[in-house]
Structures are given as C-alpha cells and as structure tokens.
Amino acid sequence: MESDIFTLRKPEATDGFALNKLVERCSPLDPNSIYCNLLQCSHFADTGIAAEDEDGDLVGFISGYRPPERPDTLFVWQVAVDSRCRGKKLAQKMLLALTERLAPEGIQYIETTITPGNVASETLFARVFAALSAPVERSVLFSRDEHFDGLHDDEVLYRAGPFKLTTPNS
Template sequence: MTLAALGRDTRPESPPLPAIRAPRREDGAAVWQLVADTAGLDDNSMYCNLLQCSHFAATCALAERGGAVVGWVSGYIPPEHPRTYFVWQVCVAAEARGQGLAKRLIQAVLARPACAGIETVQSTITRDNAASWALFGAIAETLDAEMIRAPHFRRADHFAGRHETEFLVTIGPFARDGRAVRSAA
C-alpha cells in the first residue's frame, strides 16, 4: 500500500448537490415525466409543461444531477397580482427529498430579476399533504413572514366532487432586503 492510499478518505462520497437553472423548451418532456412519476401530483399534458418551460421559464426552475431532472417548480406571477409569485407545482424525485431541494428551487426563482417586485408567495395545498405544508411553513419561516390559509377550490363547489379541497396558502408580505430570498438560492 502506498502512502497516498493510506491517507485516502474511504468514506462513501455524498452525491453532488443538484444544480438549479431556468428550464428550456427541450426540458419539457423530462419535466412531464418527473411529474407523471410523482405520486400525489395531478398529471399535466406535456403541452402544458412545454408552455411552462418556454413562456413561463423565468418563474419556473428545475434541478438536475448527472443529466437527470430531479426537481421542478412551476409558477407564475398572476397578471392581476404583480407582487405575488404563485407556485403551481413543486416536485422532487424520491431519491433527492429531505435535502432542502424544494426550498432551494422556490428561493432560486424568488432571487431572479423577474421576481424583484414579489412580496407574497401563494400556492394551494390539500389538507393531507404534510410535506407540502412543512415546505411552505419552512419558506414562511425563512422569509420571516406570516402564513395564512383558507379554502380556495372546494371539493363540491369547484371540483364537482372529484378532487379534495385545495387550501390557498399566502406567505407575506415579506421585506425585500434580499437576504432571506438569496440565502438558499
């Protein structure tokens, strides 16, 4: 055995941190597949994901590791609420969960110039989605902002009984001093 081998750290290396970037049209099919493979998420048409990856690229983000898409957030700024970032779907592959990736994805979008005027984050969550409640609770904590919830799309009134009630979550308004928004990006 050489001296170099003796000094080598033989502990298994942890996988590299996924890189976060804005999507491109070419990512649409892989994003569609990630969403389709994720239990608990509504399926989208691939066309919907292609629009998100093109027209809405400035407010969507994907995470990739080794060429594979392992995380995704889609969102937009509602035309009538230009200070709000609305998160449509957030999704992390099972093997990449529990490492802060969903939080990093949302904060990466908030740190972009497109979101410079954003003071409120919204999303909708079903009552039983504990991971999602925890995620948005953690984001509110990081932004040092209040989080309120209220029924929004109701099972009987809006989903014709075919989907659980979605609760609107509102975080903010939060201060735009940049620190909290940038810290996990």
C-alpha cells in the first residue's frame, strides 16, 4: 500500500465479514465468530471505528463499548490494523478520532487490557494517553492462574483519565 489516505467512519453491519477477515490477518489477535463481528459492527457501532483505504477495503478497526456501570468510560476491546498499513500511526489516528467523537457524550476515561510484552499495544496506548494528557493506572484484571487456568498470560487493565477534549461547541 503506497497511500496514507484512509477514511475513518462509524462501522456498519456490512463490515462484519470484512472485520472477521481483517482479524484473521492480524495475528496474534483473538478471532471471534463472524456473528460476533456483525454485532461489533452493528450493536456496538457507536463505540467503534472503521478505517478503509482508497479502494474501500477495511484496513483498520477498533471495537469498544461502554461498561454499563461506567458510562464515562470507553473500553477498547480490540484494535486491528492490516499489516500493509502498519507504521503509519493508523491505530493512533483511529483511537484519537473515536475518543474525539465520544467526548461530547461524556467519555472521560479509556480502558483496555494488554498482555505483558505486547509492545505494539503498550506503545499505541502510551502515545494516545500522552496525547490526551491522561494519567494511567494499571492492575491485573484477569490473571493467568485465576482466570485462564495457566493457559493465557495475565490481562493487565490500563485505565487512563480523566481527560477533557476541547470540542468546537464546548
């Protein structure tokens, strides 16, 4: 891919199959069923963002949701960027655009989980949190031994915020 031109937009249900194929290409991401991806692109479209290239191909996606007990929080579930588009800060652009879109709705925190040693995710979120001037707290949300029977690394919760974006109407 030669171009750095991407269109960032709210997901649509018709993106579900393409999202499934994108995640398959983004090892080591955990794959989900096509049905789950359809739900991410429809039921959770308000808290997701899709990136397509000049040809209209889905090359990036962030899925997230608002935990019911913390409506001021965006929990980022999964970030996928096609290997052809890596190194262009597409994930960072998507996450900042999603945060900006949700800020007028009261989002002041971002949460995600990262397995220790996932340098790409650690770097992405560190850059985004710095851009938002958001303080960060870390704690183990799901432990290798207690939740994964020793078969999966810890999932460390990163909680950043509060942050306040200045929007044109604020």
